[in-house]
Amino acid sequence: MTPEQLRLVVVLYVSALVPLGLIPWLQYRRIIPTWSIRIYLLSFLLCAAGWEIWFTYGLLDGDPVTDRRAAILNEWIPIHLNWVLNSLGDAGVVCLLGLYWMWLCCGRSERVFRRWHWGGFAILLGWSVGQNMLVEMYLYHDQLSVGKTISWAPLVPTGPWFNPTLFEFHGRTITFQNQVCWVIMPPILYGLVLWQVKRGENLQSSPRAIPATERFDNVHFDPRTETREHRINVAQYTCPECDYRIRFTTHDFLRSEPYSCFTEKQKILADTLRPLDLGNEEDFFEFLCPGCQLPVRVVFWPDREFAMGCYTYELVTVVELPAPRCG
Numbered sequence: 001m002t003p004e005q006l007r008l009v010v011v012l013y014v015s016a017l018v019p020l021g022l023i024p025w026l027q028y029r030r031i032i033p034t035w036s037i038r039i040y041l042l043s044f045l046l047c048a049a050g051w052e053i054w055f056t057y058g059l060l061d062g063d064p065v066t067d068r069r070a071a072i073l074n075e076w077i078p079i080h081l082n083w084v085l086n087s088l089g090d091a092g093v094v095c096l097l098g099l100y101w102m103w104l105c106c107g108r109s110e111r112v113f114r115r116w117h118w119g120g121f122a123i124l125l126g127w128s129v130g131q132n133m134l135v136e137m138y139l140y141h142d143q144l145s146v147g148k149t150i151s152w153a154p155l156v157p158t159g160p161w162f163n164p165t166l167f168e169f170h171g172r173t174i175t176f177q178n179q180v181c182w183v184i185m186p187p188i189l190y191g192l193v194l195w196q197v198k199r200g201e202n203l204q205s206s207p208r209a210i211p212a213t214e215r216f217d218n219v220h221f222d223p224r225t226e227t228r229e230h231r232i233n234v235a236q237y238t239c240p241e242c243d244y245r246i247r248f249t250t251h252d253f254l255r256s257e258p259y260s261c262f263t264e265k266q267k268i269l270a271d272t273l274r275p276l277d278l279g280n281e282e283d284f285f286e287f288l289c290p291g292c293q294l295p296v297r298v299v300f301w302p303d304r305e306f307a308m309g310c311y312t313y314e315l316v317t318v319v320e321l322p323a324p325r326c327g
Contacts, residue, residue, distance in 0.1 A: 001072050008139055009076045016085040019092025030217065030238045030245075033113070035196040036096065042192055043091035048083055050155035051181045052090070056083040061160055062151025068143045094182075095189055098127040110242055110291075113197050121190055128182040136179075137172040144178050155181045200240075207322060209274040212298065212315035215240070219315040220303070221250045235315065237296070241323055244291030250313070252285060261286050262295055266321055270297045274319045277301070282316065295321040 001009075023040050026032045056079060058064040065082055066074050077085065099113075102120040106112040112120040136144050144150065152159030156177055163177040212219045218235040225231045237246045260267060274297075276282040282301045289296060297319040302311035 001076075005070060005073055008073065011139060012077065012085050012089065015093045016088035019096065020088055023092060023096065030236075033110075033197075033243050034240070035193070035200055038196055039099070039189070039193055040091050040096055043095040043189060044087050046155075046185065046188065047090035047095075048087040050185070051153035052083040052087045054151045054153035054156075056086075058149070058151045060152040061149070063149045065143060068148045070142070094128060094131055095185075098124045098186070098189075099193065101127050113193050116190070116194065121186065124190060125183070125186045128186050129179060132179060132182045133174055136174055137169060141172050144175070145173055150177055153181070155184045207269055207273055207320065209317055209319045212300075212318050215318045216315055221313040221315075223250055223310065223312070226250065237298075237318075239289045239291055239294055239296075240320070241294050242289065242291035244289055246287070246290070261288055262297070262321075266295050269321060270295075270319045274299060274317050289323070292323050294323040297321075 019040070023032070023037060027034070027037045054060065055062070056065050058067070064079065066079050102112055102117075102123050103109070105123050106117060106120045111117070149160050150156075150163075152161075158177060158180060160177060163175050166174045166176055166179070168174070215237050216235045217238075218233070221233040221235070223233075225233060233250050235248050237248065238244075239246070262270065276284065276299065280301050282299055284297050284299045286295070286297045288294065298315055299317040299319065300313050300315045303314040304312045
């Protein structure tokens with residue numbers, strides 16, 4: 001195996017398998033939006049059905065990948081695994097990373113995923129086409145070079161019948177057919193994201209009472225850790241509407257009287273949706289999400305008394321009411 005062939009195998013497996021483990025972990029840790037895993041799966045299916053399966057097997061007027069590359073690569077990347085690995089890499093490294101570049105370059109604002117943003121789309125398109133050119137020149141040039149016939153595919157409608165060479169760079173060619181899919185895919189991907197975000201907003205528009213574990217990364221507070229270990233108990237709330245993250249400590253809910261930022265109608269709705277269990281001495285604190293003004297009530301109760309009048313606390317329920325809409 002040559003160094004270039006080894007590089008291809010390593011890059012392909014890493015780009016396919018790392019996102020496969022990393023994206024669910026980021027989702028579990030609530031570091032990425034809740035729609036990310038769905039976009040990842042949809043992107044995988046689109047890339048697979050859109051061109052990867054067709055390119056791999058040469059289904060329509062094309063050569064299968066086994067005829068377009070060295071025999072050693074067919075051993076390390078079996079044909080039936082080829083389209084799976086490439087589709088996973090497309091979905092993770094290209095699609096989701098492209099969305100990350102959009103968010104980063106547009107001021108880390110979630111608004112770019114709520115309404116079509118031409119600047120953000122230009123970043124996504126540039127990333128998609130740019131990375132594909134590098135792949136064609138330095139990773140798959142032997143499989144995609146002039147003289148190798150690539151199948152027609154749904155997202156490559158021109159097929160092998162119209163495939164001019166766009167330019168050459170250091171003896172490596174960039175052809176029209178290999179770029180078409182990554183010109184068509186970005187607007188489809190962006191449209192899917194806008195649809196998923198809008199769908200999520202519609203689902204989140206009704207009042208709800210859910211277990212605190214669905215919104216907080218920690219629900220147990222023990223004041224003894226602060227006095228004995230000098231370690232502050234912290235819990236992070238992630239807003240389902242805008243993914244804004246807010247941190248709370250024990251002192252945020254240990255008040256002589258509950259502080260309410262709700263209107264009278266919101267108080268009645270929250271009390272009706274999740275009445276307090278006064279027998280268990282339940283209490284609550286409230287806040288408005290700084291990102292979208294979502295009204296939130298957090299119900300907690302004294303879990304265990306470890307000294308006279310001193311308790312550990314547990315967050316029990318989160319009550320979320322519809323955020324006010326402007327205009």
